[in-house]
Amino acid sequence: MFSCWLSRQYWGFSTPTGRIAHLIRGSLSRTLVLSSQRRTPEFSSFVARTNTCGELRSSHLGQEVTLCGWIQYRRQNIFLVLRDFHGLVQVVIPQEESAASVKKILCEAPVESVVQVSGTVISRPPGQENPKMPTGEIEVKVKTAELLNSCKKLPFEIKDFVKKTEALRLQYRYLDLRSFQMQYNLRLRSQMVMKMREYLCNLHGFVDIETPTLFKRTPGGAKEFVIPSREPGKFYCLPQSPQQFKQLLMVGGLDRYFQVARCYRDEGSRPDRQPEFTQEVLPVFPKASRNWNTPVAQSILEEQRSGLIRLMEIQEDDVVLLTAGEHKKACSVLGKLRLECADLLEARGLVLRDPALFSFLWVVDFPLFLPKEENPGELESAHHPFTAPHPSDLQLLYTEPEKVRSQHYDLVLNGSEIGGGSIRIHDAELQRYILATLLKEDVKLLSHLLQALGFGAPPHGGIALGLDRLICLVTGAPSIRDVIAFPKSFRGHDLMSSAPESLPPEELKPYHIQVSWPADSEA
């Protein structure tokens, strides 16, 4: 469904229903441009306001204007600051007896009420200009005012400097969205995605295709939500990504596909959730050690020491950080340690990472398989079973599969993984061999994909970017919750609407399911 929506302050008011059609068409085709790029607004006859709050300057002096916005604050019942998402403007409340009704509206309306005012743009009295405010040279002397909607007592003030708890922000998300930062993040996200679309669609002929989200589980898809259907015992799954569909589109001749896809991963309240790796492993390396006398260094033989000194060209006052243990974990620890060292050095004033730079990095040559953690004699896919082996390692698949490199690639921005992709297997027999013989997966679940590869699948590959994380890095937001309009809490709750919620048994009946309540001992 394609849906677009507007606040009506950008239209006329008291509109007879018969004119709605014109309103919608008028507003879609002719009304003002709202974007963070501050283009010149354009107005249709259906728009009540003549200007946005943020755009008035000395050049508007003497003009009659109509503004709409939220009341940001009021001073001594004389001044009122009006806000929309183009900025702030000061309006002067009339004090004359003849304007008593206008004064009453503007003085009684609570902060964050929506009002419409008309009046004249005037200079601020000398010495009262506010150079910090883009509209600080002028103010609007109000003649008429209308209260469009009154505001009840707010749970917190809509000011960026007012600190709120995360839970309160999520509960009143629609108020939190009024903050400058959330407005900026969401508007920038929209523009970034639009640029990506223009680039792919308009410049390079990619086709934007929506793939289903009511699907079936994929092998190893333990993180997929299940959806009961009206057929007893039959379930859909919400996919973790359009994984299979993009391959099927390649087989279908949609040779350049892209999608901004919704992905579902059920890990909200997993009891086996891992704590941060730094917490787990850095008590092992309590401090960078400046001599060979720490407990760890004690276990290094004398000849290993001299070997190390030679190899690393260690000199007086150098620091060497060592890890021991299982290869993958040791590497992870060294990675964390490297970041920790950078933090320590930067805290002392050494600039190692310029936050204004976007440093991209490709990671390639991943192994295709890894030994299973619970059973190292068996293999599992390092990424997923559809990744193609490196062409030079093809023969190793049949002799030493654990040595095969994959055609997987990850994209890293400023140290964070923002995306990844792979060249996929397009040969049905190779795919079957990897699934059935090497990974011992049930190929029946993927019979449609194997069949599709057999019907002239072209060689293909692609990439997917984690959009939330990418926008986080670009905006500098501390959490992906700050770049999503309505995020869930880390336990997967919608604190605003309180989803998920209990349902009466009769609503479950059409789906042929019932709740298995845990025994008291488990609850």
Added chain:
Amino acid sequence: MFSCWLSRQYWGFSTPTGRIAHLIRGSLSRTLVLSSQRRTPEFSSFVARTNTCGELRSSHLGQEVTLCGWIQYRRQNIFLVLRDFHGLVQVVIPQEESAASVKKILCEAPVESVVQVSGTVISRPPGQENPKMPTGEIEVKVKTAELLNSCKKLPFEIKDFVKKTEALRLQYRYLDLRSFQMQYNLRLRSQMVMKMREYLCNLHGFVDIETPTLFKRTPGGAKEFVIPSREPGKFYCLPQSPQQFKQLLMVGGLDRYFQVARCYRDEGSRPDRQPEFTQEVLPVFPKASRNWNTPVAQSILEEQRSGLIRLMEIQEDDVVLLTAGEHKKACSVLGKLRLECADLLEARGLVLRDPALFSFLWVVDFPLFLPKEENPGELESAHHPFTAPHPSDLQLLYTEPEKVRSQHYDLVLNGSEIGGGSIRIHDAELQRYILATLLKEDVKLLSHLLQALGFGAPPHGGIALGLDRLICLVTGAPSIRDVIAFPKSFRGHDLMSSAPESLPPEELKPYHIQVSWPADSEA
């Protein structure tokens, strides 16, 4: 997640993994443009092919070209027609002894295999030009060939004139997607949506915002899929539309919002599905009657007849179609009858509806409430409980609510409803009165929305278009299944992957649900 994907025939082959990064960047930034507008392709050093199949003309004579595509058909082991989504081209299989291996590849590859060929563009021998084929003046004399992927025996031929059953098309959807019609529909859809985005985003400052699909049920939301969470007895719902979120965005100051949103309605296998209304009611009016002697006309009194004749200005040979009965049903019947008459007249050669025209129509002044079918003493919303009443009818809400008109509007294209929207209620008290007092709904389910309206909600409204249906009308597709890449069958099945599917009880355990199998008598 943002995902883009390419068939590798548009890249180089035998690419070492270390070059993947360049490949992806190269192909994203420099390679050919594929669109139905046939812009001039642009090639990077990573692209194997030099031209698309559909673009070669006499102006290319003598050029060395490399083409990739599917084998459309082969004639007498001499000619082979290669297809990509820019068109068809004839290639000449070399017959010389020295080119035996090339001949072998091209003669043995089954139809619909993917091949890459290199050779010279030559003129067809005089008299062998094919004026019906855009590339019909030339052919490509092949020097080298590579089989990129072989094709197994197909369940049906990829030719538009080959008729397939709907079930077979859905089962092998990836093959059906290779048809000209499906390619055209999906590529046009992508371009149309892109134009809508450019218009709203770039020209009018709308912000594209993704809203959640794991939500809670809305009042009257019996058609919403439920998703069990890992908390016992707690469920999410998949929303029928971003209904509430768009209003909350307005409250949040995202003053111009749009989204191409996924909507979920569980009506796939409802046992109470209604048959087409025409079937049900047209046995009552078996034929348009040309005299007053039909059984229906018999029940009209003499004085009513003369009244009718005067009112309708009936003359000799005129046809009057009457319905009687409950107002809404009678109107529906007359509407169907009108279309039926148009069909009859058009069948006799009278052109009433030009299929090349796009005739738009707004429907306004809907009633806000309708009497409940099961209990006509109570009211239900004609559309949904958030629609604002017509401003002139506001007082009737408290006296004669059934007479209140709504600020709802529907958009109709060539007789089909393609969208609708409304001005919403922005006043919390009015919304509460309508929900609790007039509609007797449980307001607790909507407490977050009522609260949000109280915090300075601006007046607002919008519109949503049913994209599938709109694209159907534009492309002339007979069914919305023809404008969706991977549609479900009318019973909600994915015939390709066989979703929904059975899940073992252990996969349901984390969600605290079990299947209630119907008793034998019900099954």
